[in-house]
Amino acid sequence: MTARSSLYLTLSGTLGFFVGCGGAGSDDSDCQPGTYLCECLSGICQVGLVCTGTVCVNPTGGDDTTGPGDGDGDGDTGPTGPGDGDGDTGPGDGDGDTGPTGDGDGDTGPTGDGDGDGDLDDDADGIPNNQDNCPSDYNPNQLDFDNKGGGNVCDVLEFTTVTGTLQTTWVTNAVFIDCEEPVSWVVTGGSVSVQLDDDAAVASFEINTLEIADFSAVCDDFVTAEFVFDDPSVNADGPAFPVDVNHSFVAHNNGTISGSSDAPHPMLLLSDGQINIINQRPTMANWMLQGQLWTFNANITGGGSSGTLSWNAPNVETTYPEVIVIQTVDFEVYFKGLSGTLNLAP
Ligand SMILES: [Ca+2]
Ligand SMILES: [Ca+2]
Ligand SMILES: [Ca+2]
Known part of the structure; x- marks a missing residue:
C-alpha cells in the first residue's frame, strides 16, 4: 500500500x-x-x-450502471438511447422498440419508407395498409368508381333517393271474378345498392326497398270489389342480387354503368291492405305478396351521382300468386307486368 x-x-x-x-x-x-x-x-x-x-x-458484465452506447453488451439499465443493443426503447437500435420507423424493427410508423419493417399488407394485394383504399380487401387495381376515397370492393354505392312511376296490372282471378286492372306504382322513396369489383368486370345490384304511394284497384267484371293498398312497399327478399351488367375498365373510367339485369329480383310487396266487396269491407292487415321485380336496364352516370332503373316487361307475371279467402271464395291475386323508370340519386 x-x-x-x-x-x-x-x-x-x-x-x-x-x-x-x-x-x-x-x-x-x-x-x-x-x-x-x-x-x-x-x-x-x-x-x-x-x-x-x-x-x-467490469470484466464480466451485468453490474455496471453506465449509459447507452458503451458497447459493452452488459445489458445495463441506465438511461436509454440508440445504438447500444440493449433493452431500451429508443429508435434505430434494432431492438424491440416501437419508435419511429427506419430502424429495422417492428415499428408501426408510416409505411413505404423502405425500411422493410412494419409496412404491413394485411390483404396481400401488394399495397401497404396505409396506402390501400381497402386495406382489408384484395384489390390490386385500387379502382374507386365514385372517387370518394374508398375502393370499389369495400365501398357500396348507395342510392337513397328513388323516385318515379312504374306501371303494372293488378290481376284478380276467382270463380266469378276474373279481372285485370292497370295500376300505377308511384315510387316515393327507397334505396338501391350497387357493388363493384376491383377488376371492373362484375357489378351487383340490390333494390333494398321501394316505397310506393297508396293505390287501389277495382274489379267489376262480375262482382264489384275494391282492393286498397295502404303504405305499400317492395322489399328485397333474399340475398344481394347478382346481375350481369357490362362494366369494363373504360366504362369505369368514364364513370358509367349500363346494361341489363339477367334475372328477376326477388321481392315482397308489403301492405296494410283492405278489400271492399259488395259493401263488405274486411281489413286485410299485412298483405305479403311474394313475387319478383323483373329484369331491368341500369344506367348509372357520373361515378354514381345519378342513375336510372327502367323496366319494360308488360306481360311477365309474378311467380307466386297470393290466395285470399273471402266468404269461402278463393281469390288468386298477383301482379302482371312492370314498365317505367325510376330515378336514382345518392
Ligand atoms: Ca393491401
Ligand atoms: Ca386492398
Ligand atoms: Ca369509392
Whole structure:
C-alpha cells in the first residue's frame, strides 16, 4: 500500500489535471466503474473491476450502471438511447422498440419508407395498409368508381333517393271474378345498392326497398270489389342480387354503368291492405305478396351521382300468386307486368 500511494502522489504531482482525483485518501475505494480515476493510472481499480486504458470496467458484465452506447453488451439499465443493443426503447437500435420507423424493427410508423419493417399488407394485394383504399380487401387495381376515397370492393354505392312511376296490372282471378286492372306504382322513396369489383368486370345490384304511394284497384267484371293498398312497399327478399351488367375498365373510367339485369329480383310487396266487396269491407292487415321485380336496364352516370332503373316487361307475371279467402271464395291475386323508370340519386 505504501508503494501505490507513493506512485499516485508522484504522478499527480506531474500531471496537474489528476490533482485531487480520488481524494486525499489515495486508496481505491472510490474507483467507480467507467470513471477516470487516479488509481487506474497504476492499473488498480476497486475490487472486481479492471483497468482498461484509464477507465475501470467490469470484466464480466451485468453490474455496471453506465449509459447507452458503451458497447459493452452488459445489458445495463441506465438511461436509454440508440445504438447500444440493449433493452431500451429508443429508435434505430434494432431492438424491440416501437419508435419511429427506419430502424429495422417492428415499428408501426408510416409505411413505404423502405425500411422493410412494419409496412404491413394485411390483404396481400401488394399495397401497404396505409396506402390501400381497402386495406382489408384484395384489390390490386385500387379502382374507386365514385372517387370518394374508398375502393370499389369495400365501398357500396348507395342510392337513397328513388323516385318515379312504374306501371303494372293488378290481376284478380276467382270463380266469378276474373279481372285485370292497370295500376300505377308511384315510387316515393327507397334505396338501391350497387357493388363493384376491383377488376371492373362484375357489378351487383340490390333494390333494398321501394316505397310506393297508396293505390287501389277495382274489379267489376262480375262482382264489384275494391282492393286498397295502404303504405305499400317492395322489399328485397333474399340475398344481394347478382346481375350481369357490362362494366369494363373504360366504362369505369368514364364513370358509367349500363346494361341489363339477367334475372328477376326477388321481392315482397308489403301492405296494410283492405278489400271492399259488395259493401263488405274486411281489413286485410299485412298483405305479403311474394313475387319478383323483373329484369331491368341500369344506367348509372357520373361515378354514381345519378342513375336510372327502367323496366319494360308488360306481360311477365309474378311467380307466386297470393290466395285470399273471402266468404269461402278463393281469390288468386298477383301482379302482371312492370314498365317505367325510376330515378336514382345518392
Ligand atoms: Ca393491401
Ligand atoms: Ca386492398
Ligand atoms: Ca369509392
